[in-house]
Amino acid sequence: MAPEIDLRGVRVLPGHLDADAQVRMLADLRAVARAAPFVRPVTRRGPMSVRTTSAGRLGWVTDRRGYRYEARHPETGAPWPPIPESVLAVWRAVSGVEVDPDSCLVNLYREGAKMGMHQDRDEGDFGYPVVSISLGDEALFRVGSVERGGRTASIWLRSGDVAVMGGAARLVHHGIDRVREGSSTLLEGGGRINVTLRVVR
Numbered sequence: 001m002a003p004e005i006d007l008r009g010v011r012v013l014p015g016h017l018d019a020d021a022q023v024r025m026l027a028d029l030r031a032v033a034r035a036a037p038f039v040r041p042v043t044r045r046g047p048m049s050v051r052t053t054s055a056g057r058l059g060w061v062t063d064r065r066g067y068r069y070e071a072r073h074p075e076t077g078a079p080w081p082p083i084p085e086s087v088l089a090v091w092r093a094v095s096g097v098e099v100d101p102d103s104c105l106v107n108l109y110r111e112g113a114k115m116g117m118h119q120d121r122d123e124g125d126f127g128y129p130v131v132s133i134s135l136g137d138e139a140l141f142r143v144g145s146v147e148r149g150g151r152t153a154s155i156w157l158r159s160g161d162v163a164v165m166g167g168a169a170r171l172v173h174h175g176i177d178r179v180r181e182g183s184s185t186l187l188e189g190g191g192r193i194n195v196t197l198r199v200v201r
């Protein structure tokens, strides 16, 4: 495994998952998406370019009323499927906390999808870290500060990389500027999946 990188307090663990582990996790996430289909979230600012679904007790949803965590899929009304063991294993290895996550958000980036700079602040306790797992095409990840504006730093996140956002980095602004199409063959049809694990409470 390549050495750990500290990007403005975000711990990046390059190549945390080897190729076989990536394939296994992707199969588990496909099963999640069969039970809880990807939706295109619409925020007050319009439709997002990313597709999302969730696993675990709570899933992150958004509509014209705003962002929140819900126990059921917004379209099917079904409870979210359980978080796959392959995903929980990453949390248990890197989060440094004893509690398991309530929520596993799965973001699907297909052609041209990106994510603007934002903070993750819909959770009830920022003392817990957020853990992110990248699969598929490489993505240019940007990290700023807790305050809006100011300096930022960027890094390409590759398939199998894991990032841990804890402590002061838990509330930094961050986003995905772009995805390098065709940089990975993991997803049939191309693209990128990002899994984020959170304790919501």
Ligand code: MD3
Pocket: 010, 105, 107, 115, 120, 130, 131, 132, 139, 163, 165, 169, 170, 171, 172, 173, 174, 175, 176, 194, 196
């Ligand atoms: C820094 N996802 O779902 S992962 C998100 O690649 C989100 O889909 C991006 O931002 C993605 O909210 C970025 C890296 C990441 C995730 C959560 C964070 C960085 C973070 C939470 C706090 C600080």
Ligand code: FE
Pocket: 118, 119, 120, 174
């Ligand atoms: Fe985020």
